[in-house]
Structure formats: C-alpha cells, structure tokens
Amino acid sequence: xxxxxxxxxxxxxxxxxxxxxxGSRRYQLRGQVLDKNLAKNEITVDHESIPGFMPAMTxxxxxxxxxxxxxxxxxxxxxxxxxxxxxxxDNWLENIRITAKSGRNTTKVPAPPxxxxxxxxxxxxxxxxxxxxTIHLDGFKGKALLLTFIYTRCPMxxxxxxxxxxxxxxxxxxxxxxxxxxxxxxxxxSFDPKYDTAPVLRRYGLAYLNNDASGFAQWxxxxxxxxxxxxxxxxxxxxxxxxxxxxxxxxxxxLISPQEKIVKYWATExxxxxxxxxxxxxxxxxxxxxxxRAGGMK
Amino acid sequence: MRRVHLCFLxxxxxxxxxxxxxxxACSDQHASQRGHELFQQNCAMCHEASNLDLKKQPPKxxxxxxxxxxxxxxxxxxxxVRKTIINGIGTMPSFQGRLSDEDVNNLVEYLHQxx
Numbered sequence: 001x002x003x004x005x006x007x008x009x010x011x012x013x014x015x016x017x018x019x020x021x022x023g024s025r026r027y028q029l030r031g032q033v034l035d036k037n038l039a040k041n042e043i044t045v046d047h048e049s050i051p052g053f054m055p056a057m058t059x060x061x062x063x064x065x066x067x068x069x070x071x072x073x074x075x076x077x078x079x080x081x082x083x084x085x086x087x088x089x090d091n092w093l094e095n096i097r098i099t100a101k102s103g104r105n106t107t108k109v110p111a112p113p114x115x116x117x118x119x120x121x122x123x124x125x126x127x128x129x130x131x132x133x134t135i136h137l138d139g140f141k142g143k144a145l146l147l148t149f150i151y152t153r154c155p156m157x158x159x160x161x162x163x164x165x166x167x168x169x170x171x172x173x174x175x176x177x178x179x180x181x182x183x184x185x186x187x188x189x190s191f192d193p194k195y196d197t198a199p200v201l202r203r204y205g206l207a208y209l210n211n212d213a214s215g216f217a218q219w220x221x222x223x224x225x226x227x228x229x230x231x232x233x234x235x236x237x238x239x240x241x242x243x244x245x246x247x248x249x250x251x252x253x254x255l256i257s258p259q260e261k262i263v264k265y266w267a268t269e270x271x272x273x274x275x276x277x278x279x280x281x282x283x284x285x286x287x288x289x290x291x292x293r294a295g296g297m298k
Numbered sequence: 299m300r301r302v303h304l305c306f307l308x309x310x311x312x313x314x315x316x317x318x319x320x321x322x323a324c325s326d327q328h329a330s331q332r333g334h335e336l337f338q339q340n341c342a343m344c345h346e347a348s349n350l351d352l353k354k355q356p357p358k359x360x361x362x363x364x365x366x367x368x369x370x371x372x373x374x375x376x377x378x379v380r381k382t383i384i385n386g387i388g389t390m391p392s393f394q395g396r397l398s399d400e401d402v403n404n405l406v407e408y409l410h411q412x413x
Contacts, residue, residue: 155391157343157350165353165389195395207389208353 115237333408
C-alpha cells in the first residue's frame with residue numbers, strides 16, 4: 001500500500017511535468033568531422049545546411065556522450081541530431097552515427113582559415129547583389145571599400161542590426177560630401193544565401209537607405225553561392241559559431257584601399273565615427289604609387 | 299487482498315481526477331508562460347531596451363492590441379502581428395525558420411497580456 005501510494009503520487013507528478021514541459025527541438029545534421037576536443041567534449045563539424053536552424057558552415061558542437069568523442073576521428077562523415085534545449089540557451093549533438101570512416105587519415109583536414117594580412121590584395125570572389133547582379137570583390141578599384149558581414153534574420157541588436165545601422169549613418173554622412181562619396185563604396189555581405197536572396201536583400205537594404213534605391217549605387221547588399229562564401233570567410237578569417245539558437249559570427253569590418261589591398265580590420269571595438277574617418281582618409285589619400293611618382297618627377 | 303485492490307483503484311481514480319483538474323489550467327498557463335519565455339529570448343533585447351545603437355528604435359509593445367493601429371499604421375490584429383513576426387518589418391528581422399507556428403501563436407497570446 002505504501003509503495004503504491006508513492007507510485008501513484010509519482011505518476012501524477014510525472015504526468016503534470018510531461019503535460020507542462022515543452023520539448024526541446026531536434027534538427028538533423030550531416031557533415032564531416034574536422035577536429036575533436038576531448039577536454040571540452042566537442043567536435044568541429046563541416047556540415048550541410050540544417051533547415052530551420054542554420055546554413056552550411058563549420059563550427060564546434062558539444063557532444064552529449066563523451067564516449068562518442070573518443071570514437072569519432074577527424075575525416076569521419078557523420079549523421080547526428082542537433083538538440084536545442086528548451087529556451088534555446090544550450091545545444092548539443094546526440095545520436096551520432098559514423099556513416100563513413102574512409103576519410104580517416106586520407107582526408108586532409110583543412111587548417112583553420114588564416115585571414116589575409118594587411119597589405120595583401122583582395123581575392124576575386126563573385127557575389128550576387130540586391131538586384132541579382134553579379135559583382136566582384138575586386139571590382140571596386142579606385143574606391144575605398146568598407147566591407148562587413150551580416151545575415152538579415154540576425155535578431156541580436158548589438159550585432160548585424162547595429163552594423164547595418166552604423167553603415168547607414170556613414171552612408172548618410174558621406175552623401176553630404178559628394179566628392180568623397182563618389183570615391184567610396186559600402187558592401188554588406190550576408191552569409192545566409194538561402195534566405196537572403198536578392199529580393200530579401202533589396203528589402204533589407206531599402207530599410208537602411210530610407211527607401212531610396214539610388215543609395216544602392218554606393219552601397220551593395222550581397223550574398224554568394226556557398227562555395228564563394230566559404231572562400232570569402234576564409235579570406236577574412238571569419239569564424240562562425242552558434243549561440244542561443246542563432247547564427248553568430250566573429251564581427252568583422254574590413255577596410256580595403258582603392259588599390260584593393262587590405263588596410264585594416266575591426267573585430268571587437270569601433271565607433272561609427274572611427275569607421276567613417278578611416279574610410280574618408282583612405283578614399284582621399286594619394287596612393288603610395290602616385291606619391292612615389294609625384295616624388296620622382298620633382 | 300480485496301482491500302488492496304480497492305486502494306489501487308482509488309489511486310487510479312485520484313490520478314485521473316487530478317489530471318482532468320490540472321490539465322486545462324496547466325496548458326493555458328503553459329501558452330502564456332511559453333509566450334513570455336519566447337518574448338524574453340527573441341524580442342525583449344530590442345523591444346524592452348532603450349538607447350540601442352540602431353537606425354530605428356524598436357517601439358514598446360505594451361497594450362499593442364488596445365491601440366487603433368500598430369505603430370506602422372497597420373491594423374492591430376493577430377494576423378497582422380503574426381505576419382510581422384514571420385516576415386519582419388522595416389529594420390526588424392524576420393523570424394522565419396526560427397519560430398514555429400505554435401511559437402508565434404504563443405507570442406501573440408503573450409502580447410495580448412502585455413499591458
């Protein structure tokens with residue numbers, strides 16, 4: 001009797017808990033293991049896009065079962081479930097299955113990207129802008145270019161919406177000095193090409209351009225094919241990670257000279273004024289070659 | 299033996315009664331509780347904050363449905379707010395793919411109670 005009573009009470013509570021508890025969410029992941037960290041119980045996976053969760057990218061994941069971290073090896077192809085805890089504050093991999101071990105030892109696991117150094121030339125990477133037109137990263141010769149990375153669904157006010165708001169302020173200020181304005185260009189690149197199609201980018205851009213489409217002449221909103229985005233991320237050493245059920249990325253702003261060389265990176269702290277000053281300075285500075293020539297003619 | 303059986307039956311009846319009693323309150327509370335959580339995670343950082351470094355300050359959402367219209371001038375209806383959350387509006391991001399239909403319904407439910 002006593003044990004039945006306890007059983008009954010437990011059952012009632014179990015049912016209440018089951019009725020009130022909202023389940024965690026699960027997403028299917030497929031990809032290749034690039035690295036593992038036994039101490040942190042993590043594996044880094046280069047994964048395909050996870051519908052409803054995030055685009056294809058490489059990032060570290062916590063693993064529920066430490067034994068699995070022992071078992072998998074870099075190069076392995078895996079299928080797994082990403083479990084996002086209720087509330088979205090935590091996530092991890094469960095039910096990891098190794099689907100192919102053939103990559104072990106034979107697959108050269110790529111080293112983490114090394115960003116282009118200051119002074120290096122930007123690569124030719126094709127992007128697709130808000131009009132569906134192909135533009136090239138090295139197509140802004142003669143203009144100082146300020147480049148940043150976003151995705152339009154990014155909800156964190158201190159991340160993408162802030163970057164775009166700051167770019168909007170810079171754009172408005174530049175427009176007041178037409179001489180300098182003409183020698184500058186802004187470029188906002190989304191790394192969520194599946195959602196951020198040309199029409200979505202156009203709508204996003206217009207919201208930051210006071211609905212004036214003529215602003216696109218000086219400010220492109222672009223995305224690219226996944227392979228090109230990967231090249232872009234590698235070129236600028238972007239690190240993607242994931243936080244609170246959102247795509248997060250190392251924030252980066254890159255200033256590129258009219259000679260198409262990297263001038264400066266900002267990754268943690270900056271002000272709108274600082275960015276604008278640097279862009280103006282670069283746009284109006286005589287190129288070193290011009291200066292050398294001028295010096296030589298004396 | 300018989301007494302034990304009766305006790306067993308009693309416990310099952312108690313269990314069913316308890317569940318029937320608790321269930322509706324529990325699921326109602328669940329919807330707005332869930333809506334509150336979703337709001338804190340997805341909306342509060344913009345709509346409850348001030349002095350954000352943003353082009354447009356997000357409007358306060360208290361009493362949203364008591365107003366004649368939404369801040370944008372669109373009708374203050376559930377359908378319109380649902381659409382706003384899914385598609386975004388102006389500089390507000392879209393939540394497509396991140397919130398389920400059920401999430402959006404829970405959020406709308408919660409916004410009705412936000413006064």
